[in-house]
Amino acid sequence: MIVRVVLPAHLRTLARVDAEVKVDVEGPVTTRAVLDALEAAHPMLRGTIRDQVTQQRRAFLRFFACEQDLSHDSPDAPLPAAVAMGAEPFLVVGAMAGG
């Protein structure tokens, strides 16, 4: 399945990509599978979205899709069908901060 991923600006710069990234996900489309595919295609993103050892989401990032906050869902839970079908993007969002 081709999944659309939207990254924060700093990670787009780091990965040298524009706008959306399309990743090919094999098997069930879950947060873990999407991030595995994203990191395989763009190794420089390893450790910037989730901890390299624990695989925990970094504290100041959130995962949104279909107007839902999926950040606290299991990384192995299926993502919405619209994300799996490529109709809606999976959003990696940096917490707004800085005043």
Next chain:
Amino acid sequence: MSRVRVLVGTRKGAFVLTSDGARERWDVGGPLFGGWEIYHLKGSPADPDRLYASQSSGWFGQVIQRSNDGGKTWEAVGNKFVYDGVTGTHQWYDGTPHPWEFARVWHLEPSLTERDTVYAGVEDAALFRSTDGGQSWHELPGLRGHGSASSWQPGAGGMCLHTIVQDPSRPGRIFIAISSAGVFRSDDAGTTWRPVNRGLRSEGIPDPQAEVGHCVHRIAMHRSRPGVLFMQKHWDVMRSDDGGESWQEVSGNLPTDFGFPIDVHAHEPDTVYVVPIKSDSEHYPPEGKLRVYRSRTGGHEWEALTKGLPQSHCYVNVLRDAMAVDALDPCGVYFGTTGGQVYASANAGDSWAPIVRDLPAVVSVEVQTLP
């Protein structure tokens, strides 16, 4: 004619400042990695076009960047810093045990001889090494495995390993400094370590002369005389004449002996530079006057260097990694401030001029002298 390349790390990106040997006119490149904290970037002595940079962010963690062309292009390399074996605990600010947690790379020290070998000093304090140009990192666990490690405590900036000094005359001898544990020395290329803090006295710890627990801010060595070390401690400027086995205070007539950086003239091993800061609760220069102090006697006797530096209403700080010297003659001296100025002196400190005035807060300054 020789050139110099000044590598500047700031709170919001890196800058590369270049000039010919006259060091009068400067090209300012950057920001690189805009918006990210660049704690440190440094070139390999074995290959000056090989640069390493520590890029970090509260949102996205740690990234290591590498350049093979003197900073024109960069590539992200390995950023997996995993403590070796059982993680263990150190003391937290309140004295309770706290597990070691990787936060960031404070300092990158390339090998003196191998371009693909580079050391990383990290927070929480540990020493890592890469032998493949930064692609993979492995802890040198003997340091954190020292028996005193469970008693180490963070300073206000975190428990960071911020200084790595290699002895050019004695392969395998490495000094590191940790806030707030002190100086440690290895004579076997980082396998085993012992504290070398005898002579330090710190009133802020229960035993002022303890073997470990001192807030060492920076140590410096002249490569022609590696047995002599200079130290800017939290308070006190110190000197060792025996490779760290013992230290003597050389603060002498400094207006205050608190400060962060210390460095040694490229050609005069007894000429030393510090930037006195009023106190640990007032991180700015005394009297609002930004003054570098120079000793030509290896300490004790210091002279204020003020020409070209602001002598009123100046309340910036100069952080521990934000001073460097070039290898030209006369020796160039450089430092950056938390106010975003990078000052240069092309005459060993006699006079100064800003290269840039309005960068983000400067965290680190390194200089490369190029053919």
